[in-house]
Amino acid sequence: MPIHEKSLIRKENLVENESLVIDGVDVSGHWSTFITGRSLTDYNDDMQDEIAALPGGENIHRCWQCGSCTNACTVNAVNPEFNPRYWIYLIRLGMEEELLRDKDIIWQCVSCNKCTYACPRDVVPEGVMKATAHWLELKGHTPKSPSTEFDEEFSGQVIKTGKIEESRVIMNFFRRTEQPLAQPWLVALIKGLAFRFPVFYLMRMGMAVVRRPRTRNWAKSRRAINEYVQEVEAANRAAVGAKGGH
Amino acid sequence: MDGSNDLKKVAYYPGCALEGTGHAYNRSTKAVGKSLGLELVELENWNCCGAMEVKNVDPKIQTYLSARNLSIAEDMGFDKVMAPCNGCYHNLKKAEYDLANDPKSVEVNERISAKAGHDAYKPGKVETIHALDWIKKAVGEEELAKRVQNSLKGIKVANYYGCMYTRPRHIFPEKDKGPGTESTAKPHFMDDILAAAGAENVEFPLKTACCGGAHSLSDSDMSTKLVLNIIETAEACGAEVIATECPTCHTGLEMHQVRAEKVLGRKTNVKILYFTQLLGMALGLSASKVGVQENLSDSRAFLKEKGLG
Numbered sequence: 001m002p003i004h005e006k007s008l009i010r011k012e013n014l015v016e017n018e019s020l021v022i023d024g025v026d027v028s029g030h031w032s033t034f035i036t037g038r039s040l041t042d043y044n045d046d047m048q049d050e051i052a053a054l055p056g057g058e059n060i061h062r063c064w065q066c067g068s069c070t071n072a073c074t075v076n077a078v079n080p081e082f083n084p085r086y087w088i089y090l091i092r093l094g095m096e097e098e099l100l101r102d103k104d105i106i107w108q109c110v111s112c113n114k115c116t117y118a119c120p121r122d123v124v125p126e127g128v129m130k131a132t133a134h135w136l137e138l139k140g141h142t143p144k145s146p147s148t149e150f151d152e153e154f155s156g157q158v159i160k161t162g163k164i165e166e167s168r169v170i171m172n173f174f175r176r177t178e179q180p181l182a183q184p185w186l187v188a189l190i191k192g193l194a195f196r197f198p199v200f201y202l203m204r205m206g207m208a209v210v211r212r213p214r215t216r217n218w219a220k221s222r223r224a225i226n227e228y229v230q231e232v233e234a235a236n237r238a239a240v241g242a243k244g245g246h
Numbered sequence: 247m248d249g250s251n252d253l254k255k256v257a258y259y260p261g262c263a264l265e266g267t268g269h270a271y272n273r274s275t276k277a278v279g280k281s282l283g284l285e286l287v288e289l290e291n292w293n294c295c296g297a298m299e300v301k302n303v304d305p306k307i308q309t310y311l312s313a314r315n316l317s318i319a320e321d322m323g324f325d326k327v328m329a330p331c332n333g334c335y336h337n338l339k340k341a342e343y344d345l346a347n348d349p350k351s352v353e354v355n356e357r358i359s360a361k362a363g364h365d366a367y368k369p370g371k372v373e374t375i376h377a378l379d380w381i382k383k384a385v386g387e388e389e390l391a392k393r394v395q396n397s398l399k400g401i402k403v404a405n406y407y408g409c410m411y412t413r414p415r416h417i418f419p420e421k422d423k424g425p426g427t428e429s430t431a432k433p434h435f436m437d438d439i440l441a442a443a444g445a446e447n448v449e450f451p452l453k454t455a456c457c458g459g460a461h462s463l464s465d466s467d468m469s470t471k472l473v474l475n476i477i478e479t480a481e482a483c484g485a486e487v488i489a490t491e492c493p494t495c496h497t498g499l500e501m502h503q504v505r506a507e508k509v510l511g512r513k514t515n516v517k518i519l520y521f522t523q524l525l526g527m528a529l530g531l532s533a534s535k536v537g538v539q540e541n542l543s544d545s546r547a548f549l550k551e552k553g554l555g
Contacts (some may be wrong), residue, residue: 112414112456146464153300162293166266224361
């Protein structure tokens with residue numbers, strides 16, 4: 001039988017016979033388009049448990065596949081390939097190879113929590129996306145995403161001083177991700193401001209560099225948080241069976 | 247939330263953004279409070295709430311960071327803390343919820359607090375409110391309307407609330423409780439306040455859409471598309487101004503409005519102002535008193551034309 005919706009099937013899964021006769025009927029060419037049979041044997045039985053063990057992934061087992069998350073998703077509206085319902089399906093079945101096709105976009109979840117709002121099963125798909133992105137990195141399937149770089153830079157400063165100073169976060173983030181700080185649009189923004197209020201902005205920028213905002217008597221909190229971070233990092237690595245740190 | 251009297255003087259948690267890019271929000275919030283006879287007492291030696299980043303390292307660090315601020319409010323003798331930033335407001339609310347419902351969060355918070363040398367915050371002691379709750383409940387529309395000196399009449403406003411003011415809904419138990427309470431699906435507190443100040447609010451379907459603030463720099467193209475959609479929709483709805491109540495949303499809209507023009511060649515004209523700036527000017531404060539000059543989006547000519555500031 002000819003397949004009408006070929007666009008829905010990946011090219012490599014379609015077979016077309018140049019010359020084929022079935023029961024005396026010539027079905028050569030596109031009349032003999034078939035979907036290749038496939039049997040999956042390489043299920044990753046541990047994938048769901050590993051992702052569920054990472055922060056945010058706890059409720060993945062509750063999913064009923066209703067699709068409310070994808071329907072509500074901010075990123076899906078921009079990129080239809082971004083499909084939380086489908087990824088949760090793959091993870092629950094252990095279809096790792098299929099999941100890895102999308103490994104480079106899963107980190108793009110913007111944490112708007114529209115999925116969490118819509119989910120009738122309290123899966124917290126936003127958390128599952130974060131746990132999955134985290135899992136991909138811990139397993140070495142993807143490098144650290146720009147988002148992870150930003151989170152680590154930001155959190156590092158908070159843990160160190162109790163507060164953040166935005167221009168420092170931005171500068172360090174661009175350095176970590178090896179991007180030029182002089183993005184044309186950033187330059188346009190800063191020029192606009194500096195042109196309007198040169199003295200005010202120069203003073204404030206200077207102040208921020210000299211007088212770094214910090215919480216007083218933070219040393220004990222810093223130590224306590226760092227100890228906890230080491231503990232969870234070790235637990236996360238153990239949960240996914242990964243060795244060593246980043 | 248009970249009576250308006252105990253809202254006349256509340257603890258104030260500005261947060262990091264209000265000391266940086268969101269300084270205009272800090273300035274205008276304080277100026278509006280002063281003009282309305284409300285008192286804000288800043289938390290002593292506060293720390294970052296964890297914003298949107300720390301939870302991705304581990305959510306319970308964010309719980310500790312936010313709970314420490316709630317502890318400070320309690321120690322200072324307050325049972326209400328006002329946070330104008332959606333991120334701070336959301337995280338303090340989330341800490342309150344998690345400490346009341348998740349034993350593991352309680353355990354981690356107690357452990358870190360003990361090592362840090364202070365008492366662990368216990369839920370139920372301090373209620374976190376947003377600047378919108380504060381103004382609406384402490385003053386109310388009727389009183390606001392009486393105090394307006396420069397009506398916002400004829401200014402078409404799209405009220406933009408963003409994500410963290412309403413989602414996820416379970417951390418906001420006081421919302422969706424019928425008339426007079428805030429709605430998570432269609433929030434209206436900012437609309438109510440600005441309408442009392444004379445503004446003409448437009449019907450705007452993207453009140454709680456996402457600006458991509460979490461990835462403003464790490465996935466700029468995505469953020470630009472999301473912001474452009476919000477801005478172009480606001481313009482299509484007839485808005486001249488987008489009123490904001492979150493420093494991350496506000497800066498995101500301003501930055502990506504410029505980026506959309508530079509990178510995608512899509513120029514838009516809608517002005518972006520904090521609701522406290524609009525309200526402050528309606529109450530008779532000058533544009534500089536509410537920090538209009540500190541915004542990235544330059545709305546001075548527009549405001550002059552409208553007879554404000």
